[in-house]
């Protein structure tokens with residue numbers, strides 16, 4: 378059953394005679410309240426907000442004078458009253474509504490100014506369960522939804538950034554126009570939706586509900602992008618309630634505005650480099666179109682960068698560079714020798730910042746730390762008419778019980794390189810084939826429909842890089858190889874062996890595993906099975 382419509386006639390402009398103000402974030406509220414009071418608006422307000430306004434010498438009425446009911450239950454009930462909700466919801470052009478307001482002593486509220494208990498900030502601080510629950514605002518969203526429904530007469534403000542526009546409207550038009558009331562109603566519902574998304578997301582995580590029946594995701598606009606993946610696509614960047622170090626939470630020290638593709642690629646770069654513990658080794662990843670074109674560990678960050686760049690210096694041009702340690706002068710000097718779009722690192726020395734500042738368009742992002750690659754969480758992808766939600770791939774080679782399937786065991790160096798290669802694989806679009814030597818990628822095959830093509834492309838790129846560097850042997854000679862998923866046939870493996878690989882790491886699990894193992898034995902390869910696949914589409 379749907380509800381029948383009312384015959385509401387919305388005035389073009391509604392003058393503001395009474396405003397109800399109830400805000401947790403008190404930024405700008407005293408100035409705004411003063412400006413409203415100066416324009417003859419009667420102010421009604423709740424506990425702390427009322428005190429802040431009154432303390433500034435501005436005339437304001439406490440909400441309990443309107444409700445004739447005290448604030449009770451530690452603020453859980455203060456505005457949840459028919460005198461408030463009737464004042465927000467009464468359709469003034471409907472005679473019966475006006476009569477009901479008159480009969481019950483309900484006063485019209487023309488402007489609602491509310492911002493909510495800081496639920497998102499509370500979860501970011503990692504507050505305990507009881508504190509988190511207490512920071513779920515009930516009265517605020519109820520008022521926002523009521524006032525926004527009644528936008529034919531009422532204006533709803535949920536964001537201090539909008540106070541100035543309302544004052545300008547009153548100044549220019551003597552009230553608030555219908556278009557503006559509608560615009561703010563839409564913003565109000567988006568706010569409560571994002572708020573409830575944060576609450577329901579927190580609950581789902583807290584109770585470990587894997588696939589809740591209803592699922593909401595929300596965020597706050599951080600930036601309107603110049604365009605999306607392509608110039609004809611509009612785009613915006615929305616931040617969620619997350620404190621995970623990365624592109625969304627980083628500080629941009631310098632450089633142009635990040636584009637949609639920059640943000641996507643920078644995320645890929647930083648998530649990849651965070652796989653490598655800086656206590657074990659400095660590491661650098663260079664990303665192009667969300668795939669790495671070089672990843673390496675080294676004695677220093679500079680050393681790691683030089684090794685990563687050598688993998689595919691042609692593709693690295695215009696790339697994104699991510700580091701797992703503080704950007705120092707030595708590595709900054711090296712990176713700035715070629716054109717790169719973005720550098721992202723946990724921190725930077727003043728000297729490094731000064732070097733980077735010579736390239737004024739180059740963006741430098743500092744995250745303040747590294748993201749935990751084992752952290753749980755979800756990823757979301759949209760498809761036509763739906764959302765695909767899954768747990769983040771937090772699989773880690775260090776946690777896997779590796780099995781050697783061949784007659785030959787890998788050497789210590791091979792094993793170290795195999796582990797490194799498999800961890801890189803996780804961040805390469807499937808089908809992924811990664812050749813690694815001495816802690817550095819030397820050939821990367823990404824995003825091919827056939828695994829054997831990935832193996833060939835990676836080998837050819839390694840040959841090209843060697844030739845460009847004036848080397849007589851391909852970089853892959855004596856390397857190891859990782860595959861993100863099983864080899865369905867022996868051909869991919871044999872291509873890698875031809876390229877010079879001596880050891881292989883792959884998940885296994887193909888019905889032809891034995892064929893592949895036999896081929897590895899025949900070629901004298903050592904092969905390690907992980908039992909874990911790292912598809913990335």
Ligand SMILES: NC(=O)c1ncn([C@@H]2O[C@H](COP(=O)(O)O)[C@@H](O)[C@H]2O)c1NC=O
Nearest residue numbers: 401423424425426453455456494515516517
């Ligand atoms: N329970 C209620 O009736 C209620 N009415 C308004 N609030 C919230 O109380 C806050 C303002 O409180 P104060 O003015 O006391 O600082 C606002 O964030 C507002 O959204 C309420 N608090 C929580 O639900």
